[in-house]
Amino acid sequence: MSEKIQGSEAMCRALIAEGVDTIFGYPGGQIMSFYDTLYGYQDRLHHILTRHEQGAVHAAQGYARSSGKVGVVTVTSGPAATNLITGICDAMTDSTPLVVITGQVAVASLGTDAFQETDVLGITQPITKWSYQIRSAEEIPWAVARAFYLASTGRPGPVVLDFTKNAQIGSVEWDYTPVKYIRSYDPEPEPAPQSVLDAATLLNHAKRPMILAGHGVLISGAESELIALAEKADVPVATTLLGLSSIPSDHYLNKGMIGMHGNIAPNINTNEADVILAVGMRFSDRVTGRLDAYARQAKIIHIDIDESEFNKNVRTDVHIHSDARKALQTLLPHINKSSHSEWLDTFDAPRQTEEVEVMQRELHPIDTRNGAMRMGQVIRKVSEASNNNGILVTDVGQNQMMSARYFKYSYPNSVISSGGLGTMGFCLPAAIGAKIGAPERQVFAFMGDGGFQMTMQELGTIMDYRIPVKIIILNNNFLGNVRQWQELFFNSHFMATPLLNPDFAMVSKAYGIPAEDVNDVSELDAAIGRMVSSDTAYMLNVNIEAEDMVFPMIAPGSAVDEILLNRTKKYQK
Numbered sequence: 001m002s003e004k005i006q007g008s009e010a011m012c013r014a015l016i017a018e019g020v021d022t023i024f025g026y027p028g029g030q031i032m033s034f035y036d037t038l039y040g041y042q043d044r045l046h047h048i049l050t051r052h053e054q055g056a057v058h059a060a061q062g063y064a065r066s067s068g069k070v071g072v073v074t075v076t077s078g079p080a081a082t083n084l085i086t087g088i089c090d091a092m093t094d095s096t097p098l099v100v101i102t103g104q105v106a107v108a109s110l111g112t113d114a115f116q117e118t119d120v121l122g123i124t125q126p127i128t129k130w131s132y133q134i135r136s137a138e139e140i141p142w143a144v145a146r147a148f149y150l151a152s153t154g155r156p157g158p159v160v161l162d163f164t165k166n167a168q169i170g171s172v173e174w175d176y177t178p179v180k181y182i183r184s185y186d187p188e189p190e191p192a193p194q195s196v197l198d199a200a201t202l203l204n205h206a207k208r209p210m211i212l213a214g215h216g217v218l219i220s221g222a223e224s225e226l227i228a229l230a231e232k233a234d235v236p237v238a239t240t241l242l243g244l245s246s247i248p249s250d251h252y253l254n255k256g257m258i259g260m261h262g263n264i265a266p267n268i269n270t271n272e273a274d275v276i277l278a279v280g281m282r283f284s285d286r287v288t289g290r291l292d293a294y295a296r297q298a299k300i301i302h303i304d305i306d307e308s309e310f311n312k313n314v315r316t317d318v319h320i321h322s323d324a325r326k327a328l329q330t331l332l333p334h335i336n337k338s339s340h341s342e343w344l345d346t347f348d349a350p351r352q353t354e355e356v357e358v359m360q361r362e363l364h365p366i367d368t369r370n371g372a373m374r375m376g377q378v379i380r381k382v383s384e385a386s387n388n389n390g391i392l393v394t395d396v397g398q399n400q401m402m403s404a405r406y407f408k409y410s411y412p413n414s415v416i417s418s419g420g421l422g423t424m425g426f427c428l429p430a431a432i433g434a435k436i437g438a439p440e441r442q443v444f445a446f447m448g449d450g451g452f453q454m455t456m457q458e459l460g461t462i463m464d465y466r467i468p469v470k471i472i473i474l475n476n477n478f479l480g481n482v483r484q485w486q487e488l489f490f491n492s493h494f495m496a497t498p499l500l501n502p503d504f505a506m507v508s509k510a511y512g513i514p515a516e517d518v519n520d521v522s523e524l525d526a527a528i529g530r531m532v533s534s535d536t537a538y539m540l541n542v543n544i545e546a547e548d549m550v551f552p553m554i555a556p557g558s559a560v561d562e563i564l565l566n567r568t569k570k571y572q573k
Contacts, residue, residue, distance in 0.1 A: 002173045007137030008037035010172050011101070011163070014144035016044055017176045020072050022063060022436060023047045024056040028076025030116060031103030033168035035074075048436065048465060051457040053080050055429035057087025058455070061096050062433030065416045066391060066441075070152050071096070071433065076103040078116030081162075082123065086423055088158045089127040093420035094242060095219060097156035099147045106165040107135050120162045133162040137170035141177070149179035154187030155306040156219060189305070191322040191330045198318045199277070199301045200334035206275035206299075208343045209235045210266070212258060212287075215242035215419070216280015216305060222325035223247065223412045226279065229332050234340045236347060238266035240281050241404055245414035249388065255347050259286045260554045261401040264571055265350040267554065268561040270295050272346070277301045280324040283314040284420065293559035303327045350571070357565045358551050362406070365545075371520030372545040375402040375474050381524060382444055382472060383407045385532045390442040390470075391416065393434050395427035395451035397481035399474045401550045403446045413438075425454030431469045432461055442470060442532070449475040449501050459511040462537050469537050471513075473504055476544040484549045488567065489556070508539040515539035 005013070011034055015023070023045055027035045038045060050056040053075045060071030071091075075081060081102040091098045105114045124131045130150050134143050147159040203209055217226050223246050230237050230247070236255045237247050247254045256263030258270065270276070276298045281287070288294040291313060302309070302316040303324055310319040320327045361367070362376030379402055383390065388408040394400040394417040409415065416434050418426040431445035452473050462469060474480075479497040486494050508515035518527045518540050531538040552571065553564045563571040 002175065004171050005174050006037065006168075007140055007170045007172060008034040008168045010137060010140040010174060011144065011168075012037055012041045012045060013174065014141055014176055015072065016041070017178065018144065018148045019069065021046055023072045023074055024050055024059045024063070024433065025074035026050060026053050026056055026076070026080060028080050028103060028116075030077040030105055030165055031074060031163065031168070033165065034101075034103070034163065048432075048461065050429060051460045052455065053083035054087055054425065055455055055458045055461065057084045057091070057098070057100065058423075058426050058429035059433035059436075059461075060098055061087060061091055062393060062416055062430030063437040064096050064098060064433075065437070066413060066434040067437030068413075069437070070148055071098045073098060073100045075101075076116070077105060077120070078118045081118055081120045085123060085127070086421075088124060088160065090418055090421040090423045090426065091158040092127045092129070094418065095156050095215060096158070097151040098158040099144075099151050100158060100160045102160065102162050104133065104162045104164040120160060124160045127158070128160050129157040131160040131162070133164065134167040135164050137167050137172035140167060140172060141175060145177060145179040146182065149182065150185075154185070188323060188326075189321045191320050191327045195318055195320045196327075196330050197334060199320060199331060202275050202299050202301060202318065203233055203235075203277065204336045204338070207340070208273045209233065209275045209277065209340065210269060210273040211235050211237045212240065212276060212278045212281055213237055213243040213246045214240045214279060214281020216303075216324045217243060217246040218412055220280065220305075220323045220325040222280070222328050225325055225328035225332065227251065229328055229335060232332065233335050233338045234344070235277070236266070236269070236344055238262075240287060240419075241417060242415070242419040243281060244404060245409035245412050248410055249408040257404055258560070260289075261405065261550050261552065263351070263405075264354045264552050264563055265347040267563060268350055268571070268573065269347060271297065271559070271561045273298050275299045275301065277303070279303045279328065280305070282309055282420070283312065288314060289554050289558055289560040289562070353571065354552065357569070362402075368521070368545045371522070372543050373518075373521050373524060374548055375399065375544055376406040377521075378472065378474065378524065378542050378544070379403050379406040379446065381528055382532075385528050386442050386444065390414070390444050391434055391438060393417070393427055393431040393443060393445045395447035396422045396424045397448050397451060397479070398484065398548070398550050399446050399448045399451070399480075402474075424451040427451060428455045428471070429458045429461070431471070432458060432467050435467050435469050444470045444472060446472050446474060448480055449473055449477065449499055449504070450479045452504070453501075456507070459508060459513060462513060463511040467537060468535060470531050471508070471537065471539040473539065473541045474544045475501065475504065475541055476546045476548065477501060478546060480548070481550070487549075504541040505539065513537045513539055515541065518542045
């Protein structure tokens with residue numbers, strides 16, 4: 001005998017059926033019926049009340065990225081829904097699986113400019129895999145099942161369900177069947193055999209092969225396959241920002257990060273390689289630099305789950321439309337055991353130059369003023385204090401690039417950052433979600449003083465749920481990255497970049513979170529030790545050299561082998 005239940009209960013049951021145990025959200029008028037029902041499901045659906053809807057969606061992103069599950073968000077209509085837009089777009093750009101449920105006015109009120117009515121579908125369709133308005137309770141099982149399937153398969157991404165009041169209070173015969181197939185949607189394409197053989201032929205005959213590993217490696221769980229192929233063919237590996245931790249930092253074939261503030265050796269050798277295997281990555285402008293000068297000498301093999309990425313920016317000679325793991329598994333048996341020692345040796349000289357000209361200054365500074373510290377120095381010390389086993393969550397700006405360069409990784413899924421969209425304010429709420437998604441690991445949230453103030457209200461969430469996130473504010477009293485560009489490219493016109501900041505440690509303590517100011521380098525090691533050993537949330541507000549810049553740098557409009565070592569000096573091969 002079938003069971004007839006209210007729509008709000010059907011939504012709760014559907015979420016449980018999809019394996020959901022955590023929801024990030026904020027209640028309000030048009031989703032009250034759902035929250036009323038959620039009251040009776042608290043033992044199975046743990047709701048995290050963030051202090052802002054943007055905090056909820058970023059927390060869900062962090063949760064999804066650290067746990068591998070779909071992040072779930074529930075908010076009301078109108079401004080609550082529009083407050084999610086940045087996070088939804090961020091998730092779409094960085095391929096993060098989310099199911100976002102927004103409350104909506106009654107069906108009869110749609111289009112009347114009712115209180116807190118907003119066209120959620122019209123706003124979100126360009127930045128989601130699927131947006132759908134649930135107008136009746138009968139649609140809930142079908143819509144939720146479809147939403148989770150679309151969000152978590154193929155190239156993952158966000159799905160929005162606009163949950164009308166009618167659907168929440170209406171009735172439905174309860175029956176739930178997870179979706180396993182949607183006509184015309186193929187989330188698991190099989191690698192084309194000829195493409196695999198063509199790729200193998202190129203790699204087996206290459207003299208200077210190179211692998212570029214992106215976020216798709218981590219999403220598909222292809223880390224071991226990546227390493228196996230690299231070791232078998234003796235191929236150097238470089239990663240994108242979001243591909244960091246796809247290969248351990250100390251692996252002998254890991255040559256660092258590519259891109260605007262990446263490592264010198266992999267950047268310049270991109271324009272020396274004869275074959276490039278790009279795995280689960282976009283050829284974005286931050287990776288390629290000037291397109292007409294990017295890897296013109298190389299045959300390019302591109303593996304990606306999203307066929308729209310093929311030949312979008314960079315011409316490919318072979319493309320394999322497949323999940324990264326499946327593609328590498330299929331490719332590996334066709335790869336010959338090889339040695340490329342001479343090619344690998346070419347990475348040594350630029351690496352040495354980078355250590356002398358850039359890294360030494362950052363990691364072991366002698367020219368700072370008034371006890372101020374370098375960002376790289378702080379980041380490396382925190383990483384070492386965690387035995388390089390922590391999860392790094394960053395904001396956007398100088399803190400992001402410095403963290404990417406100097407934090408070290410032992411395990412996959414150890415970096416969570418806003419990549420393609422570059423969302424300031426991402427870090428603090430994302431770190432909350434990351435810690436909930438991976439409670440067994442320490443989570444270190446690195447942010448600048450500007451980004452912190454965009455979402456600092458989420459300290460209230462940390463306080464409320466006692467989430468032991470470690471917060472490091474790299475405080476230079478500037479919007480540091482904008483300031484850097486102003487000095488280098490805009491005649492030092494420091495417009496709207498200096499910041500007058502509050503007492504961050506005092507703010508943190510007001511939320512019951514232990515905090516300390518680290519004003520002098522002599523205080524740094526002990527402060528990090530206290531933070532790492534604490535079993536609660538902890539904040540360090542660190543005095544950073546105000547005029548510090550991130551180098552190396554590929555200036556806008558430059559090629560990947562045109563690299564600034566500092567304000568005035570360029571790298572010479």
